[in-house]
Amino acid sequence: MKTVAEILKEIRPEFDFAASKDYIANGMLDSFDVMTLVSTLDKNFDISIQGVDIVPENFRNLETIGALLRKSGAKL
Amino acid sequence: MQRVDTIGAVFAALQQVKTDAPAYCANFFPAPQKLERWIDQGELFLEFSPGAVFFFKMDREFWRIYFCAANRDVLRRQFMSLTAVKTEPMVIDMLEYESTPDGLLPLIESIGFRRYAKLCRLTCPGSAHLPSSRSDDRQPVYAVQEDVPGIFEMLGCYFDRYAEQLPKLSEVEMAVENRQVSILKHDQTIAGLLFFETQGAASTIRYWLVAEKFRALHYGSALMRAYFAAHGATRRFTLWAMADNDLALQKYRHYGFTPDRLTDHVLVNERIPE
Numbered sequence: 001m002k003t004v005a006e007i008l009k010e011i012r013p014e015f016d017f018a019a020s021k022d023y024i025a026n027g028m029l030d031s032f033d034v035m036t037l038v039s040t041l042d043k044n045f046d047i048s049i050q051g052v053d054i055v056p057e058n059f060r061n062l063e064t065i066g067a068l069l070r071k072s073g074a075k076l
Numbered sequence: 077m078q079r080v081d082t083i084g085a086v087f088a089a090l091q092q093v094k095t096d097a098p099a100y101c102a103n104f105f106p107a108p109q110k111l112e113r114w115i116d117q118g119e120l121f122l123e124f125s126p127g128a129v130f131f132f133k134m135d136r137e138f139w140r141i142y143f144c145a146a147n148r149d150v151l152r153r154q155f156m157s158l159t160a161v162k163t164e165p166m167v168i169d170m171l172e173y174e175s176t177p178d179g180l181l182p183l184i185e186s187i188g189f190r191r192y193a194k195l196c197r198l199t200c201p202g203s204a205h206l207p208s209s210r211s212d213d214r215q216p217v218y219a220v221q222e223d224v225p226g227i228f229e230m231l232g233c234y235f236d237r238y239a240e241q242l243p244k245l246s247e248v249e250m251a252v253e254n255r256q257v258s259i260l261k262h263d264q265t266i267a268g269l270l271f272f273e274t275q276g277a278a279s280t281i282r283y284w285l286v287a288e289k290f291r292a293l294h295y296g297s298a299l300m301r302a303y304f305a306a307h308g309a310t311r312r313f314t315l316w317a318m319a320d321n322d323l324a325l326q327k328y329r330h331y332g333f334t335p336d337r338l339t340d341h342v343l344v345n346e347r348i349p350e
Contacts, residue, residue: 010123012312013203014199014202014311014312015277015311015312021275024278025273025275025276026275026276027274027275027276027278027279027312028276028277028278028311029276030107030278031105031106031107031110032105032171032338034105035102035105039100042098048094048096048097048098048100049094050091050094050095050097051087051088051089051090051091051092051093051094051095051144052087052088052090052091054087054090055087055108056108
C-alpha cells in the first residue's frame with residue numbers, strides 16, 4: 001500500500017508536498033488532480049470517499065487528507 | 077433538466093451517485109469558484125437518473141455536458157435515455173491519460189457522439205531555464221477594460237468555440253480586472269495577447285495569440301518572455317494545445333513545454349454540424 005505522500009508525488013512530481021500547508025491555494029492540485037487523487041485513494045485504501053467530502057478543504061495538506069481517510073474508514 | 081441554484085445541490089447530487097459506487101466514473105471535476113460563477117449566472121442545469129447525474133452548462137449556442145455515474149453500464153443506459161442529447165447541440169470533454177486501456181471514449185461514441193478535436197496538456201517546470209526578456213523586445217502591458225471587446229473578438233476569431241472553452245465577455249472582463257491578460261498593441265490595434273491564470277505556484281496559459289497580419293514581428297515571443305519574467309516564483313506552467321497543431325506544439329517545445337500524457341478528447345453530437 002502506498003502512502004498519501006507517495007501518491008501525491010506520483011500525481012505531481014514537481015512539487016514538494018511536505019513543504020506546503022495548502023495544496024489548493026498554492027496551485028499544487030487542480031480540480032482534475034483532486035479527482036485523480038480521490039480515485040487513487042479509494043483504490044489504495046479500499047474505501048469510497050463520499051461525494052460531499054470532495055471539497056477543497058479536505059485536500060489542503062497531509063493532515064486534512066489523513067483526517068478524510070480516517071473518516072472514510074481507511075486503516076492507516 | 078432543472079436549474080442548479082446552489083453549490084450544495086451539486087455536492088448532494090455527487091454524493092447520491094458516488095456513495096457505495098466503487099466503479100464510479102465521471103468527467104465532472106468542478107472547481108468550486110467556477111461552479112459558483114456558473115450557478116450565479118444561471119448557466120448550470122442538472123438531470124438526475126437512477127445511478128447517474130448529468131450537468132448541462134450553457135456555452136454560447138450549445139451545451140457542455142458533464143456526467144457522474146455509478147458505473148459504465150448505468151452511464152450508457154442513462155445517457156441514452158436523455159432527451160436533451162437528441163434535441164440540443166452538445167459537446168462533451170473526456171479527459172484521459174494517453175494509452176489508458178479502459179477509457180470511456182468508445183462508450184461515448186457508441187451513444188451518438190463523434191470525435192471533434194483532441195487537445196494535449198503540456199507542462200513546463202518553473203525550475204527550468206526560462207527565456208528572459210530581451211532588451212529589444214516590445215514590452216507588453218496588462219489589458220484594460222477598454223481592450224475587452226477587442227480581446228473577446230480576437231479569441232472568437234482564432235480559437236475553436238467547441239474545443240477551446242472560450243471565455244464569455246464577462247469572463248474576459250474579470251480576467252482583465254485581475255491582470256491576467258497581457259497585450260501588445262501595434263498603433264492602436266491589439267496585435268497579440270497572452271491570457272493566463274495563476275494560482276499560487278502554478279500558472280496556466282489559456283490563450284497565446286498574435287493576429288495574422290502582425291506575425292513575424294516577434295510579438296509572440298515578447299509576450300511569452302515577459303510572461304515568464306513575471307512568473308519567477310511559479311513552479312509549474314501548464315497549457316492545452318490542439319494535438320494536431322504541429323506549429324503551435326513546436327513553439328511550445330521551444331519554450332520548454334512537453335506533453336504530460338493527459339489528453340482532452342472533445343466530442344460533439346449530431347446536432348452540431350460537420
